[in-house]
Amino acid sequence: MCLGCREMKPxxxxxxxxxxxxxxxxxxxxxxxxxxxxxxxxxxxxxxRTIKSKALSRVFKMQIPENTMQELxxxxxxxxxxxxx
Numbered sequence: 374m375c376l377g378c379r380e381m382k383p384x385x386x387x388x389x390x391x392x393x394x395x396x397x398x399x400x401x402x403x404x405x406x407x408x409x410x411x412x413x414x415x416x417x418x419x420x421x422r423t424i425k426s427k428a429l430s431r432v433f434k435m436q437i438p439e440n441t442m443q444e445l446x447x448x449x450x451x452x453x454x455x456x457x458x
Contacts, residue, residue, distance in 0.1 A: 374412065375387060375412055375413055375414045375419050376411055376412065376413050376419075376422075376423045376426075376428040376429065376432065377413055377414060377416070377418065377419025377420060377421070377422035377423040377426075377428070378414060378416075378418075378419050378422065380414075382414065384404070384412070386414065386415065387412040387413060387414060387415070388400055388401075388402070388412065388413050388414070388415055388449070388452075389401040389402075389404050389406075389410045389411070389412055390410065390411050390412070390413055390429060390445070391406045391407075391408045391409065391410045391411075392408050392409045392410075392433040392435070393406065393407065393408040394407060394408055396435065398429070398433065398437055398441050398445070399445070400445060400448050400449070400452075402452075409432070409433060411428075411429060411432045411433070415449075415452065417449060417450070420445070420446065420449055424442055
């Protein structure tokens with residue numbers, strides 16, 4: 374389920390966001406990184422809703438630094454550019 378739009382979708386339509394055992398937050402494009410995962414649509418609007426609602430902070434039980442959120446946003450924009458979205 375996407376944290377932004379709260380819709381159930383196939384895993385292939387979602388991006389896994391992972392909190393590593395060391396506490397680092399990143400996108401997991403392979404779906405195989407160790408750690409706690411949460412899913413977001415490939416859609417920028419869903420990512421923005423996730424930020425606004427602080428859903429990632431709740432799921433990972435930590436305050437996510439602004440620079441980490443900006444880095445995730447850049448990665449999402451790059452992925453959208455590559456996929457032609």
